[in-house]
Amino acid sequence: MFIEYTWLVPLVPMICFLLIGLIGRKTPEKGGYFAIAGALISFVIAALISYEYLTGDTYPNPVVESIQWFVIPGSTDFVINLGYYVDGLTCLMMLFASFISTLIFIYSIGYMGDQGERKNRYYAEVSLFLTGMLGLVVSSNFLEMFIFWEVMGLCSYLLIGFWSFRHPEGDAASANAASAAKKAFLVTRLGDVCLMAGLFILLGEFHSLDYSTLFDPANIAAVDSDMLTLAMFLIFGGVIGKSAQFPLHDWLPDAMAGPTTVSSLIHAATMVKAGVYLVARGYPLFIQNAEVMLFVGVIGGVTAFIAATMALNNMNIKKVLAYSTISQLGYMILALGAGGYLVALGMGMEGAEGAALITAGSAGMVAGCFHMMNHAFFKALLFMCSGSVIHAVGTEDMREMGGLGKHMKITSLTMLIGSLSIAGFPFFSGFWSKDLVLEIAMEAGHDGTVWFTVMWILAIITAFMTAFYMFRMWFMTFMGEEGHATQHCHGESPKTMTFPLIVLAVLAFGSGFLILFGLDAMVSFTVTPDAFIVGGGEAGGFHHFEHIFTSPYTYLTIVLALVGIGIAYLMYAKKTMNPGAFNKDGESWLYKALTKRWWFPDLYNQISWKLGYGVARGVNFIDRQIVDGTVNGLSGAVVGGGDALSKVQSGHVQDYSSIVLLGISVISVLFIVIAKVMGGI
């Protein structure tokens, strides 16, 4: 009975957006309450839908309902529908997206409290964003999904550029925000263009973009498999852009120019997950080709590693978190890629061996989605903690902090929980899911190709680096001597800010245990001869528990995490180890490469400058000098004399009737000649 109202989930925030946008101007203070109410209502509806769907047997899997939107005519029409699609993955996504949004909107009341009239704009934009995220999740076809995907991109652009004019910290900061917003939009646009190209192919091959048509094995078997492979590579291009994967990852650190709540909501918990979601949603198509999945996995592994390296020496608290977000997104993509690779291999084989590979591989989906959810909780928490710190000390530079633990007890404690979780400390949520990710990568290396073993090694090193840089951040911020910004600290943040922190801290610790209560069944992936089914699988329950603690590799990752934390402690809390000894006081080439972000920003600049502005200048020159020059030259030749242009500017039509007449006669003669020659008429 609730599931029929799934369309309300994205519609409620949309109404809030319109309300805030239209009438909010008069009462900027109230906008926040509208936004919170909208997010909360969406969450409640999502919860009711999920409850009904997951407990009832009356619904098919998935539940799809759609109406015809419009038709692209052709020999057989291409029908574009509009509707919703509910399965376990949808439920998972809409639950955590709306829940975290509610908390972040509450937090914003405190965090954005001093923004005056701008608050109105802020709440309108985040409500529109939530529409985009929830719409993306419930969409029933790729085109509808793409629309919401782009709406989110727009909101991301607007919110990164929230302070792109009249920045409280002055002009340089405004310029920085404006440029970061543009970069984010354009880099993701590159991915989106690829995605669009992929959609053209899918639409052309399947004559539809509905998930239910595209995920039907009979339809998949009927299309050209080479085109499908190309389409999936292109669609993954969109994922690379949106989920900030290598080599289009560089927009995300810059995106930290936006308010911290935005970083927390859009650039950590929800929007950047859209790419991961797209891979999970499109799994039936992605697994048709093992090469595609190998590519996906390798991109994920490389991203996880590269991003983690750049977090090692960054001094900006938000940027460290941004790199860690990229790195964790890499983990999710790696899990999906590795699992999908095994499934793809298994589908190509006959008999029990193939079935075993498919079963093994489908754990990748669970690992990816599980990590996605856990990451949403702990990364939202970490960002909001960093926001709380920034709110109190007024800087993002960790060198100016230090010793904040005494002043901000709740923030420091909740952030510690978040850090332990992401570092993979036993029993914290990140521990469970990260371990599943590593396991599936290793399995793909074992049963599949050695490339995944390489990715597994990268992922293990990344786990170590993660523990190190997270605790480097935590120790630099909360322990040690008081930095000079700490001395101006306002103390602990208001309750509207600490309340969401506490709630999220509980989840950041505990959400991992959800897998014992059937979370894996919700996002399981099953291959049958006539369908690909998401959700409704068998729950592993305590089997996971047993499995994790009997595997020797689990202990390897625990040890690595502890070593990482220990080194960070010695370097930044106890200060018995000097980090300068390792990087020649910042002079080593590696240190410089990391500070330069492996030269990616320079590369982007060079490419866009040369291919964009450089060519444009050339085109403009041709336009003015050659194309227009010919025109002006011709008219000059006709009236005689080089001063034609000045005559033209004199503006008397009569003078130029001669040009017109001459022109007509020339053309008429030409026409007659051509006609004679060709023998027509």
Place this chain on the structure above:
Amino acid sequence: MDIPILSLLIVVPLIGAIATLFMGGEKQKYAKVVAGVFSAITLVLALLVLFADDMGALAESYAWIQTSAIAISFTLAVDGLSVLMVFLTALLVLLVVILSAEEEDRPNYFHALLLAMEVGLMGVYMAADYFLFYVMWEVTLIPMYFMISWYGGPRRHYAAIKFFIYTHVASLVMLIGIFAMAFEAAQITGTGVVDFAFSVINPAIAGASEMFQVLVFALLFFGFAVKMPVVPFHTWLPDAHTEAPTGGSVLLAGVMLKMGSYGIIRICLEALPLGAEYWQWVVIAIALLSIVYGAYGCIAQTDLKKMVAFSSISHMGMVMLGIGCLSEAGVTFAIFQMFAHGLITAILFMVCGMTGHKVGTREIPLLGGLAGRMPMYALFMMIGFMASLGLPGLVGFWGEFPVIFAFYEFVIANDALWLILFCLLSLMLTAGYYLWAMQRTLFGPETTKIDLTHAHDVSKTEGIALAVLVVLVAFFGVWPDAALSFIEPYVSALANMGVVI
């Protein structure tokens, strides 16, 4: 229906134009009211046509020049192709009247020119007689010429002359094509009377030789393509737009450019399908060139309005591309793109044109950080730019995504998949120039290069005009079928005729 609505669509603005023309002296300030009333009546009439039960039944025909050798009639008709353009024309003229409420320089002439232009535009879009079509085509030129040369910027005379010569030469070439068709048709039918009616010429020409169709297609296509405009016959457009007053630019880009693409579909495709097939690859090559060249042109411009002018070249290239596919999907969405571009570009030219009055300059390097001082202006500019770069959910996306998809189908069928890369490149470039322009105009530190003390935000009347367009851009973006339901019957009729596949 007893009321001759189609004739009224021409007569009402004509009366309005004459009335405002003679409102000299003291009465000048009431010219806008009169113009507003007449254009509002026209819009109501256009809406009546739009919601008519049977559009075909509205057709009217009156004998005009009937001799033993020649027959010219005043025949008007509307169908799915023209009705959207008629609506767009009526709407934009009214919005321009509202927008220009503060025009103080000889407002009577300004409004007379506007309404005169409406007469011509309505005539072009409704004519069902080649001679009438040509006459109306010329009628649109003259008011536009005076609009630019009287109300334009510093280089207005140069721009106006350039506009006039370019489009006039083009229309003369077109005239040769029309005469060729009329005489050929007279010969084929053997009646000895040169009749210019669509209904006489089109069926007759279907029996003409391929060579004839190919040649005449080239002549007509040239005439229309210059109007659209396409590279390399486009250089009149940026100059005309840079110099034209805001209202003139809105009409020029919003509906006048569409005369070109309208002519291509209405005449080149309907009457000369063999010619279209012959020149298909040339049309596509020109379209791709315009799309990419126009987009690159945008990046290099420093004048905001000139940049938008180049973007029109790029987006009209998209229309041409859809037509060039000669498929049902391509033509349907090419027509949709004409409509979408009309709505969006009106916003763009209103906003960018306004920049000159409000801030004092349109040079992008001199601007910066305007969003702080002029939030409504920034909002409208952003919506316009986003719609134009094809943000899904706004109308521009539906003129872009399906057209490229139609082109994709075409290149797949012809084994030239790589050609799609030009379209994808243009999608990227479009986002690039708009975002870069916004970054430099609206955001960043507030400019100190110019004096902003007198800068003011969008006024109430301007706000109304823009808001109407924004609502329509969103409405057709969410529900494209509202416009497609008009276009699809027309295109499927074309398909039945075998013009498109």
